[in-house]
Amino acid sequence: MINHFCKHPLWECNDRLVRVAQGLEPADLVIRHARLVDVCTHEVLDDTDIAVASGRVAYVGMNGHTADHCIGENTKVVDATGLFASPGFMDGHIHVESAMVGVSEYARAVVPHGTTGIFTDPHEVANVCGLEGVKVMFDDAKRTPLKAMVTIPSCVPAATGVEDTGSKIDAADIRETMGWDNVVALGEMMNFPGILGGEAGVQDEVRETLKADRCVTGHYAVPEQDRGLNAYIARGNQQLPRVVHRRRRARQAAAWACTCFSARGRRGRTCPCTCRPSSRLASTCATASSAPMTTIPTRSSPRDTWIACCGRPSPLASTL
DSSP states (O other), X not given: OOOOSSSSOXXXXXXXXXXXXXXXXXXXXXXXXXXXXXXXXXXXXXXXXXXXXXXXXEEEEOTTOOSGGGOOTTOEEEEOTTOEEOOOEEEEEEOGGGGTSOHHHHHHHHGGGTEEEEEEOOHHHHHHHHHHHHHHHHHHHTTSSSEEEEEEOSOSSSSTTTOXXXXXXXXXXXXXXXXXXXXXXXXXXXXXXXXXXXXXXHHHHHHHHHHTTBEEEEOOOSSOOSHHHHHHHHTTEEEOTTOSOHHHHHHHHHHTTOBEEETTOBOOOBOOSOOEEESTGGGGSTTOOSSOEEEEEOSSOTTOEEEETTOOOOSTTOOO
């Protein structure tokens, strides 16, 4: 999936980043003497310099290396002595409108505390206003520095045949929204009886999401964790924030063939690595509970940390 949430696409600015890293062109911003929190190795790296250009990190100086060569006449220099620098936190599941504010006002509250990205399911807005309401909500988000990654509501109305809501979203709507720049997944599939019973409209929504190479997020809010849970995951639901028993959740994730969900919002892939429960990562996530997450570090890059089928999106792929 193309990342539409950075200020400049990498292919547009990578030439400049190369020059800045070598000192051939000055950076826009240099942060000096920070204590860098490495969320991949769980270390704090003292006296680290960070050079930023075009909204991206171009150079990280540590172990005696500095960003002096990145400083020019117009470079903004910040002395961060005694302060911590860390990747921005990412909220893995939220309904912004449940706070009774729009995305811009929500951003005003959370960005100063380190949250730079959210995976948001605008279910309540869609229930009343449909896709037009969702569009208006995220036009508002574009005015903020918060990266609002949308998971399109899957159950509108939430209770078919019971609720008299203002709108309805079906598989055709899901097909359309999977082409939107800010959509990364299908919102939590609360209709688990429909998934298990083969309800046509529900299955079609999941199929349209998988065809678009997007993740299907889940909501399996029952104690049963044997045949039903396995069938629910087998349908394509790759991320379950509401499975109730955390020990069984970890075992279930390990038993599956590592069907993974990346923090970048892409659909699952088979991973040969071994699952391991980790609670240390949870401390870096703005919405993490006390339950451990099951994570799979990839062998190709420490910035691409995968979450097993019953995990939550990780903050590790966020930018500084």
